[in-house]
Amino acid sequence: MGIISPVGTRLDDVWANICEGNAQIGVLDEFDTSSYPTRIAGTVKDFDADQYLSKKDQRKNDPFIHYGVAASMEAVEHAGLEISEQNGHRIGIAMGSGIGGIKYIEDNHYKMIAGGARKVSPFFIPGSIINMISGQASILQHIKGPNISIVTACATSTHCIGIAGRSIAHGDADVMLAGGAEHATTELAMAGFCSARAMTTRNDDPAAASRPFDIDRDGFLLSNGAGCLVLEELEHAKARGATIYAELIGFGMSGDAFHITSPPADGDGARRCMTAAIQDAGIDPADVDYLNAHGTSTPVGDIGETIAIRRTFGDAADDLIVSSTKSTTGHMLGAAGAVEAIFSILAIRNQVIPPTMNLDNQDPACDLDYTANAARDARVKTVVSNSFGFGGTNGSLVFREFQ
Secondary structure (H helix, E strand, O other), X not given: OEEEXXXXXXXXXXXXXXXXXXXXXXXXXXXXXXXOOOOEEXXXXXXXXXXXXXXXXXXXXXXXXXXXXXXXXXXXXXXXXXXXXXXXXXXXXXXXXXXXXXXXXXXHHHHHHHHOHHHOOOOOOOOOOOOHHHHHHHXXXXXXOOXXXXXXXXXXXXXXXXXXXXXXXXXXXXXXXXXEEEOOXXXXXXXXXXXXXXXXXXXXXXXXXXXXXXXXXXXXXXXXXEEEEEEEOHHHHHXXXXXXXXXEEEEEEEEOOOOOOOOOOOOHHHHHHHHHHHHHHOOOHHHOOEEEOOOOOOHHHHHHHHHHHHHHXXXXXXXXXXXXXXXXXXXXXXXXXXXXXXXXXXXXXXXXXXXXOXXXXXXXXXXXXXXXXXXXXXXXXXXXXXXXXXXXXXXXXXXXXXX
């Protein structure tokens, strides 16, 4: 696993901050936000791109590619995976982004307005397109197997993980790197989300701004980051003595066919998605111990997901432990699914449920056990991780303790 996030760039540090609810959200100072309704965000503070890319390659690529490449390299190192001429063709990568290289697009547009077309970088297109996360990671690490990027808004990296797992099961690769990256705290992207009234405006209290399932929630908190998992065929992993943290046993997808940004009131798309993942895993809903919710802190979304969980799990919903780690990290859009998959796996590894922070006054319409404000020791064998995106696209993953 590899992670680049507002709460750290090393797994153990990130997990400690998640369990302690140590949100490192602050005022966005990369440009003048004085005219913006939202002036806070989760930015990555301790990232050194020099560890992963040359200065030349950094200049050629948007920061979301920097983050994605870094997360993939961290995951390969964490896995103890050696990529060689002999095995490179059996190792693939599936990493995407919800928005992609919007900063690089903005920067080059400013250059063109100021100095004409000749001022636009010759690397503008390859430096901003979404599949260049997988492209650059493949080139730099000699990964010669499947090389793809799935783009499904905030469900992007969940879908990348699910499809990567199926690629292994189908025999296309022995190993797949899978995840996503995002750097969307830019002038234009922030303005767009503000105009859509999608984000929190709790500027005076950044750490408490993301408050899923709380009655006072007022929108999501935008963050940057990346996450990557190394998925591996079981016998291949055993043969090389790999440490196995969990099994990916289920994946489900669905479409709402309802609205470009809002879920249906009955949560039907999310219900069908979770049900598909649980059926794919070959388990009963009651077998799930913990659910890492999409839980973005939007008024409509949190209620819709709660209803969908109740419809999926039935009577077992009252025993299910749920939390939204976005309460600490903010919402990393296309990277969120991979980062939250990592938290789901760490919950299994550590037998700890991370908290939903800032849940001070639970919305009566959100009536599940959301692990309010404090991590909880628990027996965690099986976890569902949800991601839902604009356009009504949904993805759910099921992870299980490996024995």
